[in-house]
Amino acid sequence: xxxxxxxxxxxxxxxxxxxxxxxxxxxxxxxxxxxxxxxxxxxxxxxxxxxxxxxxxxxxxxxxxxxxxxxxxxxxxxxxxxxxxxxxxxxxxxxxxxxxxxxxxxxxxxxxxxxxxxxxxxxxxxxxxxxxxxxxxxxxxxxxxxxxxxxxxxxxxxxxxxxxxxxxxxxxxxxxxxxxxxxxxxxxxxxxxxxxxxxxxxxxxxxxxxxxxxxxxxxxxxxxxxxxxxxxxxxxxxxxxxxxxxxxxxxxxxxxxxxxxxxxxxxxxxxxxxxxxxxxxxxxxxxxxxxxxxxxxxxxxxxxxxxxxxxxxxxxxxxxxxxxxxxxxxxxxx
Ligand code: TRP
Numbered sequence: 156x157x158x159x160x161x162x163x164x165x166x167x168x169x170x171x172x173x174x175x176x177x178x179x180x181x182x183x184x185x186x187x188x189x190x191x192x193x194x195x196x197x198x199x200x201x202x203x204x205x206x207x208x209x210x211x212x213x214x215x216x217x218x219x220x221x222x223x224x225x226x227x228x229x230x231x232x233x234x235x236x237x238x239x240x241x242x243x244x245x246x247x248x249x250x251x252x253x254x255x256x257x258x259x260x261x262x263x264x265x266x267x268x269x270x271x272x273x274x275x276x277x278x279x280x281x282x283x284x285x286x287x288x289x290x291x292x293x294x295x296x297x298x299x300x301x302x303x304x305x306x307x308x309x310x311x312x313x314x315x316x317x318x319x320x321x322x323x324x325x326x327x328x329x330x331x332x333x334x335x336x337x338x339x340x341x342x343x344x345x346x347x348x349x350x351x352x353x354x355x356x357x358x359x360x361x362x363x364x365x366x367x368x369x370x371x372x373x374x375x376x377x378x379x380x381x382x383x384x385x386x387x388x389x390x391x392x393x394x395x396x397x398x399x400x401x402x403x404x405x406x407x408x409x410x411x412x413x414x415x416x417x418x419x420x421x422x423x424x425x426x427x428x429x430x431x432x433x434x435x436x437x438x439x440x441x442x443x444x445x446x447x448x449x450x451x452x453x454x455x456x457x458x459x460x461x462x463x464x465x466x467x468x469x470x471x472x473x474x475x476x477x478x479x480x481x482x483x484x485x486x487x488x489x
Pocket of ligand 1: 162
């Protein structure tokens with residue numbers, strides 16, 4: 156089973172990213188043949204960004220992933236911009252991508268609505284590059300968060316259309332893997348919306364690199380409800396804040412929500428739930444934060460990890476690109 160996923164370069168990953176994606180990456184190392192993880196600097200340039208900061212953010216993300224448990228010997232961890240096969244395949248795939256589909260993507264609509272000046276063509280083509288990321292490796296499985304469902308559907312359409320046009324079996328039509336637990340970690344201040352890097356409040360977002368005090372403070376201030384007498388039970392519609400805290404606690408500990416509820420049977424107020432949630436989160440994240448500090452300061456090591464990862468990635472993607480070029484009749488064929 157070949158696994159592929161991409162992650163945006165930023166050190167400011169939050170609990171939703173960690174539970175929804177990063178933790179799955181770590182588990183994927185046991186099953187992946189291989190598990191391939193790509194830090195997508197080329198996707199990061201589709202919105203306004205600071206060139207001088209981009210490489211730093213890639214290193215932040217590399218250190219974070221290593222701190223979370225990725226091992227360079229057990230997976231392929233690399234930077235997208237180091238492997239030109241991604242950009243080449245994305246162009247080749249435009250021949251089987253409909254502009255109408257790209258225009259309809261929710262992420263494109265949301266992000267372009269948020270742009271003040273330039274809506275780049277890159278923003279529109281973002282899902283094509285994402286399709287190329289995965290298809291260049293003939294990956295079978297793509298662990299992603301719920302928000303990537305639409306991009307995955309497009310990718311599958313593109314792969315099917317490519318195969319129908321240029322030859323069955325040339326590309327693998329990948330499956331997405333969206334975690335059942337922890338797919339929906341909501342903002343602590345606004346439990347109707349997902350925890351997110353853009354748009355959410357700092358107080359409502361728990362970052363992977365937050366220290367224990369920050370985590371405890373954010374949890375103490377989490378929005379619940381004023382049911383009187385208070386009631387700890389899962390009810391996403393009527394009690395979104397309380398439900399979120401139960402789900403976070405369960406996901407952080409890797410247990411069922413019922414286990415959390417049973418433990419809180421004698422609770423005297425929501426304070427007990429908040430305490431249980433912050434303990435679970437601190438236990439989950441503290442080791443990652445501690446390892447991060449040491450890893451991030453060794454840039455020579457991080458550069459070496461990325462360089463070796465890129466060499467492994469390119470060795471996997473180059474033969475696929477050769478097949479694709481040959482089937483499409485582009486280049487000399489030699
Ligand atoms: N668009 C994804 C995100 O924002 C990141 C990504 C880029 C990706 N390429 C990918 C995810 C390929 C899965 C597979 O989270």
